[in-house]
Amino acid sequence: MIYPVIWQNDSVLLIDQTRLPDEYIVVEIHRSEDMAEAITTMIVRGAPSIGVAAAYGMYLGAREIETNDNQEFLTKLESVANLLRSTRPTAVNLFWAISQMMRTAYETVGTVVEIKQTLLETAAKINTDNFQTCQAIGDYGLAALPITPDQLIILTHCNAGALATGGYGTALGVARSAWKAGRLARLYADETRPRLQGAKLTAWECVQEGIPVTVITDNMAAHCMKQGLIDAVVVGADRIAANGDTANKIGTYSLAIVAKAHNIPFFVAAPLSTVDFQLTDGSQIPIEERHPEEIYQVGKTLITPPGVEFYNPAFDVTPADLITAIITENGAFPPGDLLLAKGKMSESRYPGLKDCAD
Numbered sequence: 001m002i003y004p005v006i007w008q009n010d011s012v013l014l015i016d017q018t019r020l021p022d023e024y025i026v027v028e029i030h031r032s033e034d035m036a037e038a039i040t041t042m043i044v045r046g047a048p049s050i051g052v053a054a055a056y057g058m059y060l061g062a063r064e065i066e067t068n069d070n071q072e073f074l075t076k077l078e079s080v081a082n083l084l085r086s087t088r089p090t091a092v093n094l095f096w097a098i099s100q101m102m103r104t105a106y107e108t109v110g111t112v113v114e115i116k117q118t119l120l121e122t123a124a125k126i127n128t129d130n131f132q133t134c135q136a137i138g139d140y141g142l143a144a145l146p147i148t149p150d151q152l153i154i155l156t157h158c159n160a161g162a163l164a165t166g167g168y169g170t171a172l173g174v175a176r177s178a179w180k181a182g183r184l185a186r187l188y189a190d191e192t193r194p195r196l197q198g199a200k201l202t203a204w205e206c207v208q209e210g211i212p213v214t215v216i217t218d219n220m221a222a223h224c225m226k227q228g229l230i231d232a233v234v235v236g237a238d239r240i241a242a243n244g245d246t247a248n249k250i251g252t253y254s255l256a257i258v259a260k261a262h263n264i265p266f267f268v269a270a271p272l273s274t275v276d277f278q279l280t281d282g283s284q285i286p287i288e289e290r291h292p293e294e295i296y297q298v299g300k301t302l303i304t305p306p307g308v309e310f311y312n313p314a315f316d317v318t319p320a321d322l323i324t325a326i327i328t329e330n331g332a333f334p335p336g337d338l339l340l341a342k343g344k345m346s347e348s349r350y351p352g353l354k355d356c357a358d
């Protein structure tokens with residue numbers, strides 16, 4: 001299994017996702033500032049992964065605070081939290097994980113040294129919990145997939161795999177579970193312009209595990225559906241509003257529209273920590289805009305003439321009515337029933353959900 005974020009020998013190891021699939025390079029992170037930079041530059045990316053990375057970033061920042069005074073410690077830790085919060089705006093898992101860490105710091109009764117130790121344990125738990133959560137999502141997702149045909153072809157967008165989570169993956173976790181159960185014939189992966197997470201990362205994960213994968217460019221999805229090549233679409237999410245509207249990688253919305261036009265089920269797979277119940281609908285989700293070089297430059301080659309303008313939103317919002325079901329660790333729910341999933345929260349691992357958009 002692939003683990004994108006690991007704690008080892010007093011530092012955090014990140015698989016550098018900007019270098020895959022050409023090179024497998026592991027980056028060592030010792031300071032919260034470097035973790036913030038790694039999240040911004042997408043060395044680590046994918047909603048749950050950046051939550052895990054931010055949690056460890058909080059610990060790295062905490063261990064540098066030199067004081068025995070609890071109040072002073074908490075004040076300085078707030079600054080670390082603010083730095084990490086400023087990295088990427090859309091994935092709510094980032095804010096959720098930072099809230100979990102701040103809550104731990106405030107609620108731990110003990111010395112500063114003891115609080116620091118508890119923070120490290122909390123970060124590790126967020127990481128391992130996410131792995132287990134993804135396995136549950138995989139199992140529920142497998143049960144939610146269409147019954148026929150027996151051998152399914154699933155289309156996915158971006159990378160919602162092990163690299164994007166504490167391991168296993170959300171959307172790719174569903175495909176992984178289907179593969180293990182003998183129900184997946186092949187995964188189709190949208191290349192996912194502009195950063196190509198599908199072509200580079202999803203395809204790489206599939207090759208690692210022997211899952212048959214076909215990469216298509218984003219504008220081929222409708223054609224493939226019309227040809228009857230796709231049985232279901234499964235994507236991840238960066239933030240889901242209470243009504244089920246879902247922000248995910250740019251291009252997800254158009255994929256949902258063409259899936260609906262072809263009567264193909266469209267699933268969102270995500271942990272409940274991705275649901276922001278404080279937002280009533282998707283119009284309130286902040287959408288990250290990234291540097292235009294992601295559009296005008298491929299490798300080191302400029303692909304557009306001088307004098308043109310660019311617009312580079314990294315995410316879009318798929319309205320709930322285009323989504324067949326949202327697959328969570330508590331089960332698969334029609335988007336309008338997300339509050340039912342929340343109702344099961346007391347049994348879940350996420351008692352801090354209400355803080356997720358702090």
Ligand SMILES: CSC[C@@H](O)[C@@H](O)C(=O)COP(=O)(O)O
Nearest residue numbers: 045046047158160164236237249
């Ligand atoms: C399980 S990851 C779900 C989403 O975070 C994923 O689909 C996605 O959009 C990732 O965007 P990225 O910009 O690569 O961080």
